[in-house]
Amino acid sequence: MALAAETSELIAFTKTVDAKSLSRAAAELGIPRATVSRRIAQLEKKLNARLLLRTTRSLVLTEPGSIFYKEAIIALEAIRQAEQSVSRIGGHLRGDLRVSIPPGMKKSFRAMLCEFTAQHPMLRVHIHTSSHHVDLRSGGYDVALRASTHMQPGLIARTLFRDPVIAVASPGYLSGMGFPVTQHDLKEHHCLVGLSRGELPDMYWPLLSGDRVKVEGTFFTDDISLLCEAALNSRGIALLPEELIRGHLQQGALLPVLKDIIGTEMQIAVVYPDRHFLLPQVRAFIDAVVIWVDSELGDQKSRKR
Incomplete structure (x- = not known):
């Protein structure tokens, strides 16, 4: 007592x-x-x-x-x-699993989560959706799914796949504003800006050379799906992961901009605190996410995994 x-x-x-x-x-x-x-x-x-x-x-x-x-x-x-530590007694996972995921996850990912809970009915699953990077070391969450160019130090990150990040715009926007020829031309364009770690405007875009260029933002959001929608609606140039916009590129709804000058690579990973042992429910969740990635991306996942 x-x-x-x-x-x-x-x-x-x-x-x-x-x-x-x-x-x-x-x-x-x-x-x-x-x-x-x-x-x-x-x-x-x-x-x-x-x-x-x-x-x-x-x-x-x-x-x-x-x-x-x-x-x-x-x-x-x-x-x-x-x-x-005794959460597998009786062959069933028990206890709590607290997960942080970014917004805009695919329908198939949501279906995977529902299937995961069906497979582990004794487990209490808490899903937190936010573009902010929650503090995993404070004990509030067990595991997070993150997409970033730089992973937070002090955490264990299991890379699921890597995805090129490129600048794109709609044909309608480019026909009116013209194609930028150099990175310096971006100051004459409307740039659709994401928020770094879901907190601060990412006003410097990466160059393939390893340097960065300052952009003039006219639209800011921490929702990557909204950035994509704004680009499709001819609101400006956006920096987006290739996996998200592959279909739009194939259909010609979005066109690459400065593809030999601007770009970087994003790491998509499951991250968790560096603990003495991995909780069984965290291990089970990571395994489920890996299987989902395999089924979603197939051969695409092989690029620099």
Whole structure:
């Protein structure tokens, strides 16, 4: 009972720090705000230290609170891993699987997720969809599917395939604005700009030479499918992965722009924290994703996997 009480206090404290609000933490935990406040007070009494400075508008970690928060996250993750180390008892995966995926995934991927949950009915699967790169090391998520030119250090990344990223525009846009001849011509064009890691406008496009060129953005979004749609609707030039636009290129709905000058390669990978062991449900999910990639891409996947 003492361990359960101490765990609930740690959860109340760390959830409050993450949510930056007692009320939001209580809502996420599904318990009254007063209960969260009481558990934090009990924790501070046991430690004989103030962990949080609470005002009417904000919560601020004290220096002891900041140190304790980091250790509390590690302790809670150790408890979770201990619980889930027996997740295959009876031949069935049990426990939780928390996954972060980018928006705009193919219908076949969504079908694969549904099939995965059908195969593992005792598993609680949490899917978080966002273009932002969630912090896998904080213990909030077990695994993520990411497409990036640079993978975050400190994580294990299993590459699924690599995909060229090229600049494209519609014939309608190019007939009106003309084809750029050099990278410097881009300053005279409307560029459709994505957000790096889903956060900041990617105002510098990569050159095949390894350098970069600054572009003038007129449209910004963290939704890659929306970037593609804007390009198809003659709104400007977009930098897009070839796999996403292959059909549009074949149909002539999009045309390459500066193909010998602008471009890079994107790595599509499943990533997870560097832990002492891989949870069974994480391993099962990675295996399912690999099978999906094999069935989707076939021989295309062989390019620099």
